[in-house]
Amino acid sequence: MDNSSLISSGYFGRRILTTTYGEITKENVVRVLEDVLPDFEFNQAQIRYLHAVLRGEQAILNKKKVVRPEINFKIPVNRANEIVSFKSGYLVGEPLQYVIREESNEFVDAVHRLNTYMLFEKKPRKDMQLAKWLYTCGTSFRMVLPNPRFVSGNEMGEAPFRIFTLNPMTAFVVYNGNIFDEPVMGVSITSDPADETGITLLYNIYTRDMFFKVRGKEVIEATPHILDGIPIVEYPANDERLGAFEIVLPLLDAMNVTASGRLDGLEQFINSLMKMKNADITSEDFEKLKDLGCIKIKGDNADVEFMTQELNQTQIQALVDWEYDAILTIVGMPNRNGGSSTSDTGAAVIMRDGWSDAEARAKQDEAVFKDSETSFLKIVLRICQILDNMKLNISNLDTRFTRRNYENIAQKSSVLVSLLQSGKVHPLLAFQYCGMFSDPNLAYEMSKQYSEEQEKKAQELMEKQAEKKKDQGGGGEDPTEKKDGGGEDDSDGES
Secondary structure, three states: OOHHHHOOOOOOOOOOOEOOOOOOOOOOHHHHHHHHHHHHHHHHHHHHHHHHHHHOOOHHHHOOOOOOOOOOOOOOOOHHHHHHHHHHHHHHOOOOEEEEOOOOHHHHHHHHHHHHHHHHOOHHHHHHHHHHHHHHHOEEEEEEEEOOOOOOOOOOOOOOEEEEEEOOOOEEEEEOOOOOOOEEEEEEEEEOOOOOOOOOEEEEEEOOOEEEEEEOOEEEEEEEOOOOOOOEEEEEOOOOOOOOOHHHHHHHHHHHHHHHHHHHHHHHHHOOEEEEEOOOOOHHHHHHHHHHOOOOOOOOOOEEEEEOOOOOHHHHHHHHHHHHHHHHHHHOOOOOOOOOOOOOOHHHHHHHOOHHHHHHHHHHHHHHHHHHHHHHHHHHHHHHHHHHOOOOOHHHEEEEOOOOOOOOHHHHHHHHHHHHHHOOOOHHHHHHHOOOOOOHHHHHHHHHHHHHHHHHHHHHHHHHHHHHHHHOOOOOOOOOOOOOOOHHHHHHHHO
16 A cells, blocks of 8 residues: 555645624624635634544554555554643643733732632633644634623632633634734634534624624624623634644654554564475465474475565664654754763753753744733723722733743842842842742732831840840940940040
C-alpha cells in the first residue's frame, strides 16, 4: 500500500466569518446568518477532525497491507495530545490575576473582590478548557451572562456573573469586515427542546444590545439586553486561527507510519517465512515440523533456511529522532535532550533545551489572549456594576500571567532588596519590576501595612522599656535623648 495516503494535508487555519452589515437588526439577522453558515460549517468539519486527532483517532488507523496483511500494526503516537497539554498548561497552568494598573488604594478592595468572584466561578479550570480548544483548533469561545442567583453582599460563594466555555463546533462570532474588524454578533447553537429528535437547531444570537432566537429562517424571539456588548467572546490562537499541532500534522502522521512500520518489520522478522530447497513436505509434515522443531532432508543440494530481512534499527531511530526534534522546534516546545555538562547554568539550560523559545511563543499567545480577555472583562465589569455596584473600569485593570513568578527567585529577591535600599526608587516600582509578585500592588499594600505595624510595635516596646526604667529609679529622663558630655556643673566650672 502507498503510505503517503496516511499523511494529512489541507489544514491551514479556520476561516474568519464576516458580514458587510454594520448593524444586526431583526430584519437582517437571518440573512447574515445564512451568509456565514457555509464558512462556519467548513470550519466545523475541520475542528471535528482536529479534535478527533487529539483524542487519538488518527490517519494511521486506516492503514492497510497487501503483503502479509495479518501483520499490520496501527500505532498512533499521540504527540498532538502532548503538544496541546504542554501549551495549555504552560500558558494558563497558574491562575490569571487581575491587578491595578496604577498606584491607587481606591480600587484595591474592588480588584480583590473581582479575583474572588473569578474563583467562585472556577475560572482557572475554565481557562484550561478554553486553552485546550484554542490550541486544538486555533480558536475558542467564552460566554458570560448575569447570575440570577447572585445577591449583593452575600457570602454564599456566588458571583454576579456566570462563565461558560463554548464548544467551537457549536459557536462562532461574526465580524463586520471593515478596517476596525469589530464583532457584530455572537452565536451559540443548541437543539430545540421542543424537538425530541434533536434535529431542529436554535441559533441564539447576541448583538451589542439585542438577543435573537432563530429557528430555521424565522426569528422567534427578539429581546433587548443591557450588557452593552456581545457576551460571546472569541479567543483565537493567532490571526490565522491555526491550532498548535495543525502546522506539524504531516510530521505527526509520518511518526505514526514510522512507528507502525517498525513494529511490522520486527514482527515479520520474528515470523519469517521458511524456504526449502530441493525438499518437499506435506502440510501434515509441516505441522509436525512446528511441534518437533526440526526437519530431515535428503540430497546434497537440499537446504532449509528462513527468509529474513531485519530493519536497520539505528537508521530508523535516527529518523524518529529527526521527526520528533523537527516537531518540537516548529511548535516551540522544549526538548528532552538534557545534558551531561555539570557546569551548565540555569540560563544555559533554558537556552539549550528550548525553554526560551517556549517562553517566546507563550508571550505571543499572551498578547492575543489579553485582547480577548479585555472584551470579556468589559462584560464582566458591566454585570458587576449593575448587580454589585462595583466601581471598577477596564482602564483600571491589567491581566497578569503568573506562571514564572517564582523562577530565579534568589535573583528577583536581590533586585527587590537593592531597589528598596537605594532610597531613590519608589517602593511600589520595586515591587512591580522585580517580577516576584503576580499582584505587585496587593503585595506592596500588604507589605506596607506589615511594615507600619512592626514600626508601631517597636515604638510601643521602646515606650514600655522607658516606663520600666523610670519605675526602677532610673530617673525620668528619656533614654533616647542624647546627653551632654560635661553636664551643668562642668559648664559652670569652665565659665
